Amino acid sequence: MSHSNDPVIKQFSLETYDGSEDASARGKRAKQDSRSKERNVPMDTTLFEDKETAKPKVKFNLEFNRMVTESEGSNNQEERFGMETLFAAVSSGDATRLNGLHQYLVHTLKHLTNTEYQRHGKNALIKGLLNLKDGKNDTIEFLLDIAEKMGDLKKFVNAAYTDSNYKGQTALHVAIERRSESYVKLLVQKGADVHARACGKFFQEHDGPNFYFGELPLSLAACTNQPAVVDFLIDNPYQKVDITKTDSQGNTVLHALVLVADKENTNNNFIVRMYDHILTTAAKLYPMIKLEDIENHQLLTPLKLAAKKGKIEVFEHMVHREFQNVEFHHLSRKFTEWVYGPVQSSLYDVTSLDSYENNSVMDVIIYNNRIPNRLEMLQVEPLNCLLNDKWDKFAKWIFLFNFICYLTYLSIFTVVAYYIHERSMLPSPERPSADYLYLMGLMISTVGALHFFIRGISDMWRKCPTPQSLLVDGYDELLFFIQGILFIISAVLYLCGMHAYLGFLVICLALSWVNLLYFSRGSRHLGIYTVIIQKMILGDILCFIFVYIVYLFGFSAALVTLIKDSSTNMTESGDPEDNANCKNLTYRNIQFTILELFKFTIGMGDLEFTDQVQYQEVFYILLISYIVLTYILLLNMIIALMSKTVENISEKSFNIWKLQRAITILDIERTLPSCLRKRLRSGMEKDLGRKPDSDKRWCLSMEEVNWDKWSSNLSIIKEEPGNQENVPVPTAPTRRDRGSSWYRLLSHRRLAQPVEEPETTPMMTSRV
Structure with missing residues (x-):
C-alpha cells in the first residue's frame, strides 16, 4: 500500500517478449544501431532510420515452454503488433489498421509505454502527431483510448524524447508546433504536462539550425504566433500553466519572445502583439504578479534582454508602450500629458533605464560591445534625452574640471621629467637634499601615475572587457593604463640607480601628451576628428x-x-x-x-x-x-x-x-557619492496611479513632435497625470523661459482655455 505522505518510489516492471523477432533479426538490428550510433537522429523522416541503440533489457519470453491449448492456438493466428507495424499504422492515419491492438496488448501483458514501442523516446502518439493530414489523424484518439484502458494514459501522453538533439520534447510540444489547437486541448485534458521542458540541443541557441523558444509549451505557442493556444494554456479547466515558470536559462515566456524577435524587423509585428497580449492577460488573471520584472539567470528582465541583444524594434516598443485602457494603465511606460496638434508632452518611466540604478538598461547598452546596433539604440528616447540631460547637468562641468586637472598634472610631469634629465638627478649620498618644488612635482607625478594604474585595473575588473571591446571602447582607458605602467617602471629603475629609466620616462611623457586627446570628447568637432584617427590606428x-x-x-x-x-x-x-x-x-x-x-x-x-x-x-x-x-x-x-x-x-x-x-x-x-547622485538624478517622481500614492514612478518629461499621429490626438488626454496636491507651484518665468517655444506653447494654451491652477513646469524639456 502507498500513502500520500510516503516518498515516491520508482516502480519496477518486466516487459514481455512474444518471440516476434528471431535471433537473426536481432543481430541485424544491433549492427544497424552500431552504425547509426554517431549520427544525429532525425525527429521524423522517411529518409533515414531513427532506430535507437540497443540497451540491456530484462524480459521474459511468453513462448518459453508454453503448452499449446486450443485457445492459445487460436491466439497464434492473431496479428502481432511490433514497433514497425504500429508506427506504420499510425503514420497512415487509418485507425482500422489498429484493430486488435488492445486485445494483443492485454494478452501479451504489454503496454504502449514499453521501450520496444519507442525510438529514442518517440512513441506512437508522437509519431501520429508528426503525421497529421489536414490537421487530423484518427489513430491518435484510438491510441489514447487504449492507453486509458490499460491504466498508463498519463505516462503515455507525457513520454518525451531521450535523444540529445530533441531531449524533453513531448506530444504537447509536437501538437503546438503542428498548430493543432484541437489536439492541444485533447492532450491537456488527458493529463499532458503543461510545464514539460524541451531542452535538447536543437532547442538551444548554437551554430547551425536551431529554434530556441523557451523550452516550455506556453513559450512555443507564443513564439509561433498562436494566441488561441496561449489563452487556453493560461486559463483552462484542466491544468493551468504557471505563467512565471522559467526554462533552464531562467527565461520566462516574455524573455523567449524577445530572443525570437528578429533584428531586421521581419517578425516583430506579431512579437510585440503577443508580448502585450500575454502581459495584459497575466495582469488580468494575476494582478499581483509583475511578469515583466522577473529576471533570468543573467539578472536580465525582458527589457534589459532586448537591450543586450540589440532587438531595437522590440526595445523601442517596450519603452514607448502606452495603454489607454484604465485596467492596464499601470502597464504603460509612457504617459501623455497633453497634446496640441503635432506637439505632445509625454512622461517616460525611466525605471531600470536610468544609469542611476545598478545594471540598468543604459549600462547594458553602453558597456556591451557585442551589440551591433547599439549606436542606434542610444538614439531611442528617452535614452538620448537622459544622456543629454546628464551631460548638461553635471557631466560637462566635472569633465572640464578633470581636463584642467590633467593639463596641470601634464605640465608638472613635463617639467619634472626635463629637470631629471637636465640635472641627472639620480639619488646619491652626496646630494641628500633637493628642491622642495621638485619633490612636490615628483610626488604629484607619482600619485597621478598610480591613479591611472589603479583606475585601469578597476575598470577592467568591473567591465570585464573582451579584446575587441578593450581596443574599441577602452582605447583611451588602455592608453592611460599603459601610461601609469610606464611611469611605475621608470620610477623603479630610477630608485635602483639605473639609467635605463630614461627610456621608459620619455615614452611615458610622449604618451601622456597623446592622452590629452581623450578630452576632445567634450567638443563635437574635435571628438569626431579623434574618432577617425582612432579607427585608422586600430x-x-x-x-x-x-x-x-x-x-x-x-x-x-x-x-x-x-x-x-x-x-x-x-x-x-x-x-x-x-x-x-x-x-x-x-x-x-x-x-x-x-x-x-x-x-x-x-x-x-x-x-x-x-x-x-x-x-x-x-x-x-x-x-x-x-x-x-x-x-x-x-x-x-x-x-x-x-x-x-x-x-x-x-x-x-x-x-x-x-x-x-x-x-x-x-x-x-x-x-559621484550616492547623496550627490540622488540630487543630480534626471527626471522627477510622479504619482501615475488613479488613487493617491498607488503608482509612484520616476519619470522624465519630454516634448515631442509627431506629424504621423497628430490628427488622431486632437483632445487633451491628460494635462498632469497623478496627484497634484503636493506639486509645488512654479516661480515666475525668467526671460529665457518666456523666449522658449515650450513657454510660448503653454501660454497659448492658457489663453485658449480657462485654467484655474498654474501648470507645473517640467523638470526637463526637449525637442525631438
Missing part, C-alpha cells in the same frame, strides 16, 4: 604595420646573409685602421640593415655598400623587389585604404562620438 595602420614588418624582417635577413663580413675598415688613403679606433656598422648587423631598409621605404636610402655584396645581381633583385612591395605598393595601398576609411567612418563618426561621450558620462556618474 584598423588600417595596424594591418599595414603587420604586413610591413613581415617584408622588412624577411628582406633584412636575406641581405645580412648575402653581404660579406669585412674584418677591417680602410681609411680614405687605403691604409687599414684598427677597428677599436674606428668601427663602422656594416650590413652584417641586422639592426643596421633593418634601419637602412626602412630608409628605403621613406625614400632616404643609399647604395654605397655594394662593394661588400657577393652577388650583386641577387642583391639588386632583392632591393628592387623590396622597394616595389613597400615603397610603391604598401604605401599607396595604405593611403587608398585610409581615404576609404574616412569616407565610411564620416557617416558614423557622430554616433561613435556620442557613444564615447555616453561612456564618459556613466564613468563620471559612478565617481
Whole structure:
C-alpha cells in the first residue's frame, strides 16, 4: 500500500517478449544501431532510420515452454503488433489498421509505454502527431483510448524524447508546433504536462539550425504566433500553466519572445502583439504578479534582454508602450500629458533605464560591445534625452574640471621629467637634499601615475572587457593604463640607480601628451576628428604595420646573409685602421640593415655598400623587389585604404562620438557619492496611479513632435497625470523661459482655455 505522505518510489516492471523477432533479426538490428550510433537522429523522416541503440533489457519470453491449448492456438493466428507495424499504422492515419491492438496488448501483458514501442523516446502518439493530414489523424484518439484502458494514459501522453538533439520534447510540444489547437486541448485534458521542458540541443541557441523558444509549451505557442493556444494554456479547466515558470536559462515566456524577435524587423509585428497580449492577460488573471520584472539567470528582465541583444524594434516598443485602457494603465511606460496638434508632452518611466540604478538598461547598452546596433539604440528616447540631460547637468562641468586637472598634472610631469634629465638627478649620498618644488612635482607625478594604474585595473575588473571591446571602447582607458605602467617602471629603475629609466620616462611623457586627446570628447568637432584617427590606428595602420614588418624582417635577413663580413675598415688613403679606433656598422648587423631598409621605404636610402655584396645581381633583385612591395605598393595601398576609411567612418563618426561621450558620462556618474547622485538624478517622481500614492514612478518629461499621429490626438488626454496636491507651484518665468517655444506653447494654451491652477513646469524639456 502507498500513502500520500510516503516518498515516491520508482516502480519496477518486466516487459514481455512474444518471440516476434528471431535471433537473426536481432543481430541485424544491433549492427544497424552500431552504425547509426554517431549520427544525429532525425525527429521524423522517411529518409533515414531513427532506430535507437540497443540497451540491456530484462524480459521474459511468453513462448518459453508454453503448452499449446486450443485457445492459445487460436491466439497464434492473431496479428502481432511490433514497433514497425504500429508506427506504420499510425503514420497512415487509418485507425482500422489498429484493430486488435488492445486485445494483443492485454494478452501479451504489454503496454504502449514499453521501450520496444519507442525510438529514442518517440512513441506512437508522437509519431501520429508528426503525421497529421489536414490537421487530423484518427489513430491518435484510438491510441489514447487504449492507453486509458490499460491504466498508463498519463505516462503515455507525457513520454518525451531521450535523444540529445530533441531531449524533453513531448506530444504537447509536437501538437503546438503542428498548430493543432484541437489536439492541444485533447492532450491537456488527458493529463499532458503543461510545464514539460524541451531542452535538447536543437532547442538551444548554437551554430547551425536551431529554434530556441523557451523550452516550455506556453513559450512555443507564443513564439509561433498562436494566441488561441496561449489563452487556453493560461486559463483552462484542466491544468493551468504557471505563467512565471522559467526554462533552464531562467527565461520566462516574455524573455523567449524577445530572443525570437528578429533584428531586421521581419517578425516583430506579431512579437510585440503577443508580448502585450500575454502581459495584459497575466495582469488580468494575476494582478499581483509583475511578469515583466522577473529576471533570468543573467539578472536580465525582458527589457534589459532586448537591450543586450540589440532587438531595437522590440526595445523601442517596450519603452514607448502606452495603454489607454484604465485596467492596464499601470502597464504603460509612457504617459501623455497633453497634446496640441503635432506637439505632445509625454512622461517616460525611466525605471531600470536610468544609469542611476545598478545594471540598468543604459549600462547594458553602453558597456556591451557585442551589440551591433547599439549606436542606434542610444538614439531611442528617452535614452538620448537622459544622456543629454546628464551631460548638461553635471557631466560637462566635472569633465572640464578633470581636463584642467590633467593639463596641470601634464605640465608638472613635463617639467619634472626635463629637470631629471637636465640635472641627472639620480639619488646619491652626496646630494641628500633637493628642491622642495621638485619633490612636490615628483610626488604629484607619482600619485597621478598610480591613479591611472589603479583606475585601469578597476575598470577592467568591473567591465570585464573582451579584446575587441578593450581596443574599441577602452582605447583611451588602455592608453592611460599603459601610461601609469610606464611611469611605475621608470620610477623603479630610477630608485635602483639605473639609467635605463630614461627610456621608459620619455615614452611615458610622449604618451601622456597623446592622452590629452581623450578630452576632445567634450567638443563635437574635435571628438569626431579623434574618432577617425582612432579607427585608422586600430584598423588600417595596424594591418599595414603587420604586413610591413613581415617584408622588412624577411628582406633584412636575406641581405645580412648575402653581404660579406669585412674584418677591417680602410681609411680614405687605403691604409687599414684598427677597428677599436674606428668601427663602422656594416650590413652584417641586422639592426643596421633593418634601419637602412626602412630608409628605403621613406625614400632616404643609399647604395654605397655594394662593394661588400657577393652577388650583386641577387642583391639588386632583392632591393628592387623590396622597394616595389613597400615603397610603391604598401604605401599607396595604405593611403587608398585610409581615404576609404574616412569616407565610411564620416557617416558614423557622430554616433561613435556620442557613444564615447555616453561612456564618459556613466564613468563620471559612478565617481559621484550616492547623496550627490540622488540630487543630480534626471527626471522627477510622479504619482501615475488613479488613487493617491498607488503608482509612484520616476519619470522624465519630454516634448515631442509627431506629424504621423497628430490628427488622431486632437483632445487633451491628460494635462498632469497623478496627484497634484503636493506639486509645488512654479516661480515666475525668467526671460529665457518666456523666449522658449515650450513657454510660448503653454501660454497659448492658457489663453485658449480657462485654467484655474498654474501648470507645473517640467523638470526637463526637449525637442525631438
